[in-house]
Amino acid sequence: MPRLCRSCDATSDGESRLCARCGSRLSVSHPDLLTLAIAHVDCDAFYASVEKRDHPELAAKPLIIGGGTRGVVSTACYIARLSGVRSAMPMFKARKLCPEAVIMKPDMAKYVAESRRIRALMADLSPLVEPLSIDEAALDLSGTEALHRAPPAVMLARLARRVEQEIGVTISIGLSHNRLLAKLAAERDKPRGFSVIGSEAPDLLANEPISLLPGIGPAATARLTALGLTRLGQLQRLDAEGAIRLLGPDGPALVRRARGEDDRRVVPVRETKSISSETTFDQDISNPAELEAILWRLAEKLGGRLRRADYAAGGITLKLKTAQFALRTRSQRLPVPTALPELLFQAGRGLLTRETDGTAFRLIGLGAQPLRPAVEADPIDLADPDSERRVARQQAMDRLRDRFGATIIGRGRGFQP
Numbered sequence: 001m002p003r004l005c006r007s008c009d010a011t012s013d014g015e016s017r018l019c020a021r022c023g024s025r026l027s028v029s030h031p032d033l034l035t036l037a038i039a040h041v042d043c044d045a046f047y048a049s050v051e052k053r054d055h056p057e058l059a060a061k062p063l064i065i066g067g068g069t070r071g072v073v074s075t076a077c078y079i080a081r082l083s084g085v086r087s088a089m090p091m092f093k094a095r096k097l098c099p100e101a102v103i104m105k106p107d108m109a110k111y112v113a114e115s116r117r118i119r120a121l122m123a124d125l126s127p128l129v130e131p132l133s134i135d136e137a138a139l140d141l142s143g144t145e146a147l148h149r150a151p152p153a154v155m156l157a158r159l160a161r162r163v164e165q166e167i168g169v170t171i172s173i174g175l176s177h178n179r180l181l182a183k184l185a186a187e188r189d190k191p192r193g194f195s196v197i198g199s200e201a202p203d204l205l206a207n208e209p210i211s212l213l214p215g216i217g218p219a220a221t222a223r224l225t226a227l228g229l230t231r232l233g234q235l236q237r238l239d240a241e242g243a244i245r246l247l248g249p250d251g252p253a254l255v256r257r258a259r260g261e262d263d264r265r266v267v268p269v270r271e272t273k274s275i276s277s278e279t280t281f282d283q284d285i286s287n288p289a290e291l292e293a294i295l296w297r298l299a300e301k302l303g304g305r306l307r308r309a310d311y312a313a314g315g316i317t318l319k320l321k322t323a324q325f326a327l328r329t330r331s332q333r334l335p336v337p338t339a340l341p342e343l344l345f346q347a348g349r350g351l352l353t354r355e356t357d358g359t360a361f362r363l364i365g366l367g368a369q370p371l372r373p374a375v376e377a378d379p380i381d382l383a384d385p386d387s388e389r390r391v392a393r394q395q396a397m398d399r400l401r402d403r404f405g406a407t408i409i410g411r412g413r414g415f416q417p
Helices: 046-054 091-097 108-123 152-167 179-186 201-206 218-226 232-236 240-247 251-258 288-308 341-353 387-404
Strands: 003-005 027-029 038-043 063-066 073-076 102-104 129-133 136-140 171-176 194-196 275-285 311-322 327-338 361-368 371-373
Touching (some): 003 152, 027 194, 038 108, 038 152, 038 179, 046 073, 063 091, 073 091, 108 136, 108 152, 108 288, 136 179, 152 194, 171 179, 232 251, 240 251, 275 311, 288 311, 288 341, 288 361, 311 341, 327 341
Antiparallel strands (some): 003 027, 038 171, 063 073, 311 327, 311 361, 311 371
């Protein structure tokens, strides 16, 4: 059975995990190891790993990335996860489970920058890299062996070492013959893992719970359980007619996934449909002036994200959640696309004013949708003599922030008393 040393790329057919060349025990073995080409790469506790890299004194401490007492956990390091802390968990619950944890607010600009660096390393392996989120991507390395003079498994092991050495975080890799199985493989051996699923997939999946499949959440699990379906093997045994009768029109597709079948291709470009920024308050807020101050800060964040991504807002969406968790969304098209905070704020404030009727809110968000290319943003308006100066001011501020940091300059509206 082929075995690959993940530390030095040596391959062998032996059973020993100890590499004869370098002595490392970090290896991966599978009958199909050197023939598979579809990979799923997932950064390990990405936000927390970046912060631990930048703050070595936190290396041995539980770390939770999240905000406030009423927000949710963005990421928890693996030490904190031992106490039961999980992503998307309410912060108050995470604090109870792990009271000794260090809490840090997310620094999204930093995480996006590191994500781009990692993605650039992936692009060195193959042009077929499909970002799935800020910290994971699918890769198709088919046909790259002649270019790299090494099979995909070897190149992925090298990628893991480069990310760890150059970026300072670790990744977990799943390798298979399709995207679904590669993703499932990546989740089997975290952190710093390298797992392979090949032709044994149906037998391997048969005894797994149905919730293992991506997209099968608690509600779907409950519905399937009510039908007596709790294991993937039970789904595998259904024919097309039985799947439709029992599960409806989507039944056959679910059966195919339970068997490990997936014909999706890796698409290197995913269209971004919206960009947004939101915040959850520590205490409910009904005061219009306080809400406007927070809306301004969201407009600044949104504008920065749009400009960094080379987009402009063709419209804006205001999101509000009341103290009773009722969601309100209000949208408006803009006269011209913009990425300037003051114009995003003006449009958002118009929507907000109509909602500030004494209602207490626990969350506010501002989003850009539809997105337009950056070249369409903020055209010079001869009827507005300040239009050109607004763009120039923002460009000057961006240059200063790029050079000296985000807090080096700001507008008076953004300063808190």
